[in-house]
Amino acid sequence: MKTYQEMTAAERAEEFDRVSAEYKKLKNLGLKLNMARGKPGKAQLDMVSDIFDQLKSDSDFQCDRMDVRNYGELSGLPCAKELFAQILDCRPEQVFVGGSASLQLMYDTISKAYTHGLLHSPRPWCREENVKWLCPAPGYDRHFKVTESFGFELITVPMTSSGPDMDVVERLVKDPAVKGMWCVPKYSNPDGIIYSNETIFRLAAMETSAPDFLLMWDNAYCVHEFEGEYVSFPDMLAVCEKSGYPDRVFEFASTSKITLPGAGVAAMAASEANLDYMKRLMGVQIISYDKVNQLRHVRYLVDKAHTLKLMKRHAAILGPKFKTVLQALNAEIAPLGIASWQNPKGGYFVSVNAIPGTARRTLALCKEAGVVMTGAGATFPYGKDPNDSNIRIAPSLPPVEELQQAVAIFCTCLKLAALEKLNEK
Amino acid sequence: MKTYQEMTAAERAEEFDRVSAEYKKLKNLGLKLNMARGKPGKAQLDMVSDIFDQLKSDSDFQCDRMDVRNYGELSGLPCAKELFAQILDCRPEQVFVGGSASLQLMYDTISKAYTHGLLHSPRPWCREENVKWLCPAPGYDRHFKVTESFGFELITVPMTSSGPDMDVVERLVKDPAVKGMWCVPKYSNPDGIIYSNETIFRLAAMETSAPDFLLMWDNAYCVHEFEGEYVSFPDMLAVCEKSGYPDRVFEFASTSKITLPGAGVAAMAASEANLDYMKRLMGVQIISYDKVNQLRHVRYLVDKAHTLKLMKRHAAILGPKFKTVLQALNAEIAPLGIASWQNPKGGYFVSVNAIPGTARRTLALCKEAGVVMTGAGATFPYGKDPNDSNIRIAPSLPPVEELQQAVAIFCTCLKLAALEKLNEK
Numbered sequence: 001m002k003t004y005q006e007m008t009a010a011e012r013a014e015e016f017d018r019v020s021a022e023y024k025k026l027k028n029l030g031l032k033l034n035m036a037r038g039k040p041g042k043a044q045l046d047m048v049s050d051i052f053d054q055l056k057s058d059s060d061f062q063c064d065r066m067d068v069r070n071y072g073e074l075s076g077l078p079c080a081k082e083l084f085a086q087i088l089d090c091r092p093e094q095v096f097v098g099g100s101a102s103l104q105l106m107y108d109t110i111s112k113a114y115t116h117g118l119l120h121s122p123r124p125w126c127r128e129e130n131v132k133w134l135c136p137a138p139g140y141d142r143h144f145k146v147t148e149s150f151g152f153e154l155i156t157v158p159m160t161s162s163g164p165d166m167d168v169v170e171r172l173v174k175d176p177a178v179k180g181m182w183c184v185p186k187y188s189n190p191d192g193i194i195y196s197n198e199t200i201f202r203l204a205a206m207e208t209s210a211p212d213f214l215l216m217w218d219n220a221y222c223v224h225e226f227e228g229e230y231v232s233f234p235d236m237l238a239v240c241e242k243s244g245y246p247d248r249v250f251e252f253a254s255t256s257k258i259t260l261p262g263a264g265v266a267a268m269a270a271s272e273a274n275l276d277y278m279k280r281l282m283g284v285q286i287i288s289y290d291k292v293n294q295l296r297h298v299r300y301l302v303d304k305a306h307t308l309k310l311m312k313r314h315a316a317i318l319g320p321k322f323k324t325v326l327q328a329l330n331a332e333i334a335p336l337g338i339a340s341w342q343n344p345k346g347g348y349f350v351s352v353n354a355i356p357g358t359a360r361r362t363l364a365l366c367k368e369a370g371v372v373m374t375g376a377g378a379t380f381p382y383g384k385d386p387n388d389s390n391i392r393i394a395p396s397l398p399p400v401e402e403l404q405q406a407v408a409i410f411c412t413c414l415k416l417a418a419l420e421k422l423n424e425k
Numbered sequence: 426m427k428t429y430q431e432m433t434a435a436e437r438a439e440e441f442d443r444v445s446a447e448y449k450k451l452k453n454l455g456l457k458l459n460m461a462r463g464k465p466g467k468a469q470l471d472m473v474s475d476i477f478d479q480l481k482s483d484s485d486f487q488c489d490r491m492d493v494r495n496y497g498e499l500s501g502l503p504c505a506k507e508l509f510a511q512i513l514d515c516r517p518e519q520v521f522v523g524g525s526a527s528l529q530l531m532y533d534t535i536s537k538a539y540t541h542g543l544l545h546s547p548r549p550w551c552r553e554e555n556v557k558w559l560c561p562a563p564g565y566d567r568h569f570k571v572t573e574s575f576g577f578e579l580i581t582v583p584m585t586s587s588g589p590d591m592d593v594v595e596r597l598v599k600d601p602a603v604k605g606m607w608c609v610p611k612y613s614n615p616d617g618i619i620y621s622n623e624t625i626f627r628l629a630a631m632e633t634s635a636p637d638f639l640l641m642w643d644n645a646y647c648v649h650e651f652e653g654e655y656v657s658f659p660d661m662l663a664v665c666e667k668s669g670y671p672d673r674v675f676e677f678a679s680t681s682k683i684t685l686p687g688a689g690v691a692a693m694a695a696s697e698a699n700l701d702y703m704k705r706l707m708g709v710q711i712i713s714y715d716k717v718n719q720l721r722h723v724r725y726l727v728d729k730a731h732t733l734k735l736m737k738r739h740a741a742i743l744g745p746k747f748k749t750v751l752q753a754l755n756a757e758i759a760p761l762g763i764a765s766w767q768n769p770k771g772g773y774f775v776s777v778n779a780i781p782g783t784a785r786r787t788l789a790l791c792k793e794a795g796v797v798m799t800g801a802g803a804t805f806p807y808g809k810d811p812n813d814s815n816i817r818i819a820p821s822l823p824p825v826e827e828l829q830q831a832v833a834i835f836c837t838c839l840k841l842a843a844l845e846k847l848n849e850k
Contacts (some may be wrong), residue, residue, distance in 0.1 A: 010707055037496065039496050040495065040497050042492065045483075045486070045492060045494045045495060046483045048629045049483055049486065049494065052477075052480055052481070052717075053481075054477075055477055056477070058470075058471045061470070061474065064492075065468065067470060068687060068688075069470045069474070069685045069686070069687050069688060070465065070470060070685075070686050070687050071462065071464050071587075071681075071686040071687055073688070099524050099525070099715070100524070100714065100715040101711045101712060101713075101714070103709055103710065103711055103712060105711040106713045107709065107711070108710075109541060111536060112708075114540055115536060115540060115551070115572070115575065125549075126540065126549075126551040142568055142709075145709050147707045149541070149706070150540065234540075252715045256496075259497050260495075260717065261492050261494070261496040261712075262493060262495050262496055262497070262713055262715065262716045262717060262719035263493075263494060263715045263716065263718065281574070284532065284567075284570050284571055285528065285529055285532040285533075285536075285571075286526045286528055286532070287526060287686075288528045288687055289524075289525065289526070290524070290525040290687065290688045290715065290718065291687045291688065292477075292685065292687060292688035293688065293718070295717065323511060360811055364738075385536055424559075
């Protein structure tokens with residue numbers, strides 16, 4: 001079979017007619033499908049809802065020598081710190097357990113850098129002339145929006161198959177205005193790439209001009225394999241400490257995709273000096289987060305080993321969904337040479353790079369045919385993909401049958417957009 | 426019986442010996458008692474813990490056409506908005522339901538005014554030369570600390586028996602640097618005063634020089650009568666609207682003292698224009714708060730009438746505690762003319778004004794005798810009571826028997842400190 005590029009103009013015209021007819025047929029089905037967000041599906045939610053059977057009698061609420069129902073313990077229940085320390089492979093003293101959203105802990109960290117400064121800041125960032133921020137892209141749109149909302153200048157760093165391009169990063173951090181960087185180090189959003197040990201070491205050890213350079217280490221998918229065994233991953237806090245920069249990194253995680261997206265527990269981890277500093281600021285914002293929910297999670301997840309067992313059960317639901325997407329891409333698209341993608345084994349996304357200039361068109365066609373996906377450009381700073389190429393697929397929410405239909409439509413739209421583009425020339 | 430002031434020096438010396446001996450005896454009991462914080466006691470927590478029996482089967486999590494376990498609905502569940510709208514007597518469209526802490530919603534409102542500005546701000550407050558803030562005092566220390574932490578200049582406004590001294594307020598808001606004011610309008614913390622209708626109207630209608638003047642209306646004790654019937658209270662959003670300043674006020678409330686302090690639900694209410702503006706900013710910070718806990722509360726509290734019935738049950742526990750404190754003060758202290766206090770019928774505190782210059786000494790004596798209370802000065806901006814007179818008693822946590830001992834010690838310390846002071850002269 002020829003790729004679209006190898007075809008003659010006449011062959012492409014014929015293929016265009018064929019694909020157009022197929023698209024019309026699919027559109028006429030009048031489907032309503034959604035692959036836009038990394039939301040767990042109903043089967044996953046039902047599977048973990050026995051978490052609400054954990055706390056029953058009054059004595060169940062006593063833990064760590066306190067009544068978890070009352071005020072207190074800003075930085076979280078000690079037993080919840082222990083659980084997250086196991087999952088993140090760090091020490092409990094380095095953990096701060098918060099509310100239900102890790103995004104909120106991330107936002108609050110950056111917000112406090114802006115209003116008050118970090119531990120090593122010469123001044124609050126709102127008093128800086130200019131703050132620049134490194135955004136490995138494709139990346140997570142909500143990350144980019146946090147730093148954009150504070151008026152930072154977002155600088156795109158290209159992603160490689162081993163993480164952000166470190167030559168570029170090391171050059172950029174020589175600028176003292178560059179104050180930090182977003183990272184999703186394991187099963188990156190959306191590529192599903194695991195940062196290599198070399199990348200991790202270079203991020204920890206690089207010399208930055210800003211004394212308060214902040215590595216936002218969003219370990220959102222730390223135990224989120226949907227295929228194969230758990231892949232262990234370096235403890236970035238320890239790597240930074242060994243590299244002489246113990247206060248460089250804030251790590252984030254949550255149970256949003258372990259238990260429930262709307263009612264999980266989020267945590268952050270940082271050096272004790274960083275936590276002491278942040279606790280003083282956060283103690284003004286809140287007396288304590290929901291410790292009942294923290295305790296409920298500790299009782300339900302027990303420890304890391306037990307958590308990994310639960311993740312296997314999630315994988316049993318998620319694996320077939322990713323297989324559906326990847327098999328369709330491999331069968332329908334790979335031979336045509338019109339897109340490339342990684343084959344992730346964890347995380348929540350498949351990231352497709354289409355022929356430059358066709359991502360937006362592909363998604364418009366999808367939308368017309370009733371398939372909603374993450375907006376084109378969303379994976380880049382300011383929502384602008386300079387190549388109009390990257391598309392994020394989120395296969396977790398729809399059941400497999402719906403997913404099959406949605407991916408079939410997506411593949412058809414990808415072809416149609418590619419043919420339109422190639423026929424332009 | 427003579428007051429301490431009416432006594433001769435010899436009589437006071439005799440009284441001093443008597444009270445000193447009593448103090449020594451009490452100190453030797455080696456008690457450990459706590460009246461420091463407005464924490465509900467264990468009996469209250471146990472009473473409401475059947476809230477955790479609400480959600481059991483998978484279908485229980487479907488509400489308002491969504492699965493509350495998943496991501497989404499930034500501003501809260503529609504049914505939770507309806508519940509808070511009933512409680513606050515406003516419209517559901519004016520309500521934003523958050524996490525477990527109203528303090529966090531308050532902090533985030535002020536933080537966003539600082540980083541981004543409010544709806545009518547000419548610029549973010551961090552770009553203002555100087556921000557001043559009105560603090561009716563005695564007031565709530567955590568309020569004052571929020572505005573202090575952003576470097577605002579705190580200006581003390583005297584409290585009267587009908588709320589903040591409005592002549593002072595109306596004069597101060599002519600300064601364009603005065604950007605806002607803290608208010609606990611019903612059962613004020615710590616005095617337990619209910620703002621009069623005139624005060625409320627003047628706060629809503631006054632002309633402020635700042636176009637973005639922000640009334641922080643912390644209605645923390647909106648349904649928190651511990652004696653007598655529910656006292657209805659004007660909807661400040663409507664009063665501001667009628668006065669021509671619909672966007673002046675942000676109101677806050679929570680179920681921390683209706684259900685559980687550590688695991689309740691908090692909400693804020695504001696004009697729809699204000700909420701639209703804030704939602705745009707908050708959508709960057711969080712995808713959604715814990716809607717499972719919101720739904721649990723809706724199922725448990727049902728509506729305002731049912732909530733008021735529950736508050737009667739809290740009152741049955743709290744009422745005797747307040748009676749214990751007030752009876753002791755009336756019996757032991759009133760005849761001596763060394764302190765004054767309100768007789769609140771709701772809220773969580775009794776506020777005592779001792780002879781100027783004796784609050785700190787009284788609390789030091791209490792501490793020595795094993796009774797921990799809110800630090801002297803805490804009820805004033807910067808933790809400094811200019812008269813060293815105000816003392817906040819929080820009787821909610823200890824059981825009545827412990828409270829009797831604690832109050833006996835407190836009265837003795839109050840007497841001793843007064844006698845020391847009067848004997849100085």
